[in-house]
Every structure is written in C-alpha cells, then in structure tokens.
Amino acid sequence: MDRPVKRAKGALLTALLALLSLAWVYPVVMIFLNSFKEERAITTQGAFQPPTAETFGGLGNYREVLVERGFGSAFGYSLLITATSLVLILVCCSMCAWFITRVSAWWSRGLYFLFVFSMVVPFQMVMFTLSAAANRLGLDKPWTICVIYLGFGAGLAVFMFCGFMKSIPLEVEEAAMIDGCGPVQTFFRVVLPILKPTLVSVGILETMWLWNDYLLPYLVLDRTAGYQTIPMLIQSFQQGFGRVEMGTTMAGIILNVVPIILVYAIGQKHIIKGVAAGAVKG
C-alpha cells in the first residue's frame, strides 16, 4: 500500500475513534452540567441545555447531598467496607491459594473446585439465606461485613491466585524452608513478594466490585442503624421519599464519579494492566 494512502487511513481512523470517545465522555459531562441546575428547573426536555441564569442553582444540590443526606458518612462506610474487605481477601485468599497449589490432596482439589463453582453461582441463589445468616451472626455492621465479602469473594480471588501460583518456581520456596523458614515465614518473606503484581491485579478487580456493589450491602447491612454505602444512597434518592429527586441524584452521581476518575487518572496504567493480566490468566 502507498504510504500517503496509509497515512490518510490512519488519520481517518483516529478521527473516528476521537468521535466515538466523545460518546464515552458526554454522558458524564451532561450529568455534571445538569447537577448545577435547581431541582425544579431540571426537566427531561431541557437536559441538553447548559444551566442558564434562571435555572442555575449553584452548589445547592451538592449542599443537599453532602449536608442533609449524609453523603459523607456513606462515603466513609464505603471506604471502610472496601478497605477492610480488600485486605482480608488479599491476605486470606493468597494464603489459601498457596496451600491449595502446594498440597496435593483430594480435599484441597475439592476445595479448589468449590471455589471455582462459587464464581458462577448468581447472588440471587444465596441472597435471602446469606442476609439471614449475616444478621444472626452479627455480620451486618460496616466493620464486620468484610467476613461476608471474604466468603463470597473468595472464589474469584483464590482462582486467580492459583492461576499465578502455578508459575512460581518451587525451588525458591524449598530453599527458604531448608534454610529454616517455617511455612508462615516462607509465605510472607518469599512467596508474597514474588506475588506482588498478582496482588495488584486481584486487588484492582476486587476493588471495582466492592466499591460499586449494591445488592449485597443493601440486604446485609443493618439499615435501621443508618448504615449505607454510596450506591445505596444514590438508589434511595430515586425511590426513598416517594418522588424522584433528580438534582440530588445528579450531584450524588458526580460526587461518586469524581474520586473514581481521580484514582483512575493516577493509577490508569496499573488498572488496565491488572485487568488484562487477570483475564489472560483466568
């Protein structure tokens, strides 16, 4: 092919992709613009118009969400649940996966099968019994729900850790053991450092799930005590008070999206790499 033709083709493709990526950015921008309108000025007809002097509501919607509706505490609970569950999943599941790959017994293979099986099972299958069990065992608080997340999230984490674990050479661990390390020491001093990229991968996938999960915390958390996560809060704007509140919904959406985009902007490379690595091994 001629070079000019090739170059023109490339430019055309770039232009097409640029146009397409506008479609990926626009919905968020539109919500952003509308979130500055007054509640009563938000209509479906006028959604495409930026706020004018008449419809402009300043930061009113944001004030409502932050001060009156407790976005701050929902953010705190989301952060607490995500952080504790994430640490628990990463530590416990990597230990469990190491044991499963290094010990070849019928029951360790059986356990592996059970974990993989649990990945496919839809949440609706256990939703009623799980929330009942969580309430009975007192696991319905933001600081205890991580046990439930460890149990329900173990499938994916163990499966992925096992996939990577197989490629770690056995000799390193054996050398450590011969040098007098116990299994626990060997794991934390030798295996875990080798596993670092995998920890990042699994951590990213689990965080994407934990931070955004709606139904599990909605059913499990003790809502009468006022515990709620960000997705629960946003859902409550739509049905909680008998009317649809568009202004608060949009401000809530933006307050939810902004931290995500900030984190993404910083760790973009790791996140995309992590997802790709996770999928290839999976």
Place this chain on the structure above:
Amino acid sequence: MEKTLRKFWPVFVLPTLLAFVIGFAWPFVQGLWLSFCRFTTIGRASFNGLSNYLYALTEGEFLHSFWFTAIFTVVSTLAINICALAIALCLTRKLRGTNLFRSVFFMPNLIGGIVLGYIWKILLNAVLTLTGRPLLALNATYGFWGLVILMCWQQIGYMMIIYIAGLQAIPGDYLEAAQIDGAGSWQTFWRVKLPNLMPSVTICLFLSLTNGFKLFDQNLALTQGDPGHQTEMLSLNIYNTFYGRSGGQWKGYGQAKAVLFCALVIVISLVQLRATRSKEVQQ
C-alpha cells in the same frame, strides 16, 4: 515441604474456609433446601415438595423474563464483542492517541451499575423526549435497547482490553509470514489473528454471557422492570418475588426460581466454555 505445610492448614486455609462456609456454602445448601419449602423466615419453613418449582415454571412473568434475559444476553454479547474486537484492532495499529482512547473506553467499568443506570436513564429519556417518543419506563422496546446501549457502553472497554492483550501476544513472525505470503488485511484477520485470539474470545464470551444473565443493578436503575414487569430480567424478577410481595408463598417461589436460574447459568457457562475451548489453537 508439603508435609510441614500440611500441618499448617489452620493458619492458611481455615480463615478463608470459615468465611466461605458462612458467606457461600451454608447459604447455598440452605437455599437448596428452602426451595422445597413454604417459608417466611428460615426458622419457619415447612416442606412442600415440588410445588414451588411447578409454580415457577408456569408463571407467565418468570417465563417472560427468561426470554427477555436470553434475547438481551445474545444481542448484547454479540454487540459488545464485535465492537470491542473492532476497536482493539484499531488500537493495535500504532495510531496516535492510542493510550488516551484506551483509557476513555475503559472508564465506565470503574463506575457502578446503579450509577451507570441513572446516568443513562437521564440521557436516554432526554433523547426520547426531544424526538417525541415515550419515556423508557413506558415502552418495553426502548427499555430493551436502552439496556443494550448501556451494557455496550460499559463493557466494550473491558473486553477491548482483553482483546488488545490477546492481539499483542500473537508472535510477530506469524503476521510477517502472512504478509510475505501475500495475505491481505482481511485474510490476515480471519486466518491468522482470529484463530490465535480464541483464548481471549473464550474469556470475553464467558464474561459477557454471565454478566448479561446475572445483570441486576443496571436493570434496577435504568428501567426497574417497567412498564409492568415487561423489562424485568431474571435477577430482578427473583428479587421482586422475594421482597416485592407480601404473602407466605412468595419466598418459596423466589427461592425455587433462584435455583432454576443458578442451574441455567451453570449449564450455559459450561456449554460455552466447552464450545469455544475446542476452537483454540496451541501456539
């Protein structure tokens, strides 16, 4: 080493195993048992055989949501994977701005289903109003396509990442050899790239099929099953059976539906994995 490690199972396996029993295994077994019972709480259950299943299999709404989910999953899986593969092919051609495009397309995956659902509800309703059509909540056809658009918007980026990784793993020699043999780009794609990409295709099809069948958050936020349960997918139908109705019989029906749903998802995953695995080639 294995012998010493074995003795340490309470340290390595027990915490995860305990949580797994509490968070999955026990509720699963209990759920299986309760699907044969009439119950309002777990303590108050009485065995009533297969009648929950008989009801679930004859309920019109449940069957409707099965077909709705099945058609939605097929359409969205095809759309997502074709678009994602096309974009991945464009982005592996060393164009300018590749990294930026990749980041932008992947972005929606970080936003949760509930939030995505409301973003698109607002946008689509605005478009529908401006063109003088009924809102999403009033027309099942628009609701269906709204869900498809939403899922494409969210998932294309994710599948694209997997396809890009797959394309980059194809050895350069293969492509060079194809070029020397005089293969055009169309032929190179069908004869060289696609066969070597089959592991990625397996994963992407698996993910988009199971995501489609299990879809809940987006469905709840975008259409809530309106109008009149017509856009209610299986997960939402089960949820509404459990929590949306009062009466002693409904929880049993819901649990029976959940067992059927679970079996369906497992069978579909197994069939799909077997079908595409057999088309993979060894490098």
